Amino acid sequence: MKFFVDTADIDAIAELNDLGMVDGVTTNPSLILKSGRDILEVTKEICDLVEGPVSAEVVALKSDEMIAEGRKLAEIADNITVKVPLTWDGLKTCKVLSSEGKKVNVTLCFSANQALLAAKAGATFISPFIGRLDDMNLDGMELIADIREIYDNYLFDTEILAASIRTVNHVSDAAKIGADVITAPPAVIKKLAEHPLTDKGLDAFMKDWEKTGQKIL
Numbered sequence: 001m002k003f004f005v006d007t008a009d010i011d012a013i014a015e016l017n018d019l020g021m022v023d024g025v026t027t028n029p030s031l032i033l034k035s036g037r038d039i040l041e042v043t044k045e046i047c048d049l050v051e052g053p054v055s056a057e058v059v060a061l062k063s064d065e066m067i068a069e070g071r072k073l074a075e076i077a078d079n080i081t082v083k084v085p086l087t088w089d090g091l092k093t094c095k096v097l098s099s100e101g102k103k104v105n106v107t108l109c110f111s112a113n114q115a116l117l118a119a120k121a122g123a124t125f126i127s128p129f130i131g132r133l134d135d136m137n138l139d140g141m142e143l144i145a146d147i148r149e150i151y152d153n154y155l156f157d158t159e160i161l162a163a164s165i166r167t168v169n170h171v172s173d174a175a176k177i178g179a180d181v182i183t184a185p186p187a188v189i190k191k192l193a194e195h196p197l198t199d200k201g202l203d204a205f206m207k208d209w210e211k212t213g214q215k216i217l
């Protein structure tokens, strides 16, 4: 499973990238706002830092303008993935840009039928938003499972990018179902290493080690 980091925070990306935990990055207009940076500048910096795909989202709503924005974003670097919303204009943009050989991430997916359309439009990635479905008392993980089944039935090569990941359980559940990629905030990725029994065990080992009076270095 590939790990994408869902942020435009350069320091946070760099920290995880040094550990080999970053297979790609996803951004969106809200994350650009949070970064306080210019979209073109910060996206270029991320692309220089990370080898894998970096999703940058168009903000126009009509396909002609979306296509123009997508082409401009794609000029930032070779590893740009153009992110488009799951609307008819977004799907049209997806079809045009993917036919030009550009990677496209279709975002804001909340149903299996939407995912089916994105695959048919040539999407490289489909981004079902798990957390936002869970927020409405719906089962985000069921959507991942449905899309997995549909894509496998018809051998679509669109990758399932489980997005809006809020908890460590979202990560392991998406991995068990067979999502190709998860994108999660840096804090969630760092939390994957945590377990209370690890802390408890380490504490006991440290106390016993102190009693030995020995040193390694």
Ligand code: E4P
Pocket (backbone or CB within 6 Å): 006, 026, 027, 028, 107, 127, 129, 131, 132, 163, 164, 165, 183
């Ligand atoms: C994905 O590409 C989105 O940027 C992101 O996962 C949305 O997450 P949120 O629902 O926590 O804002």
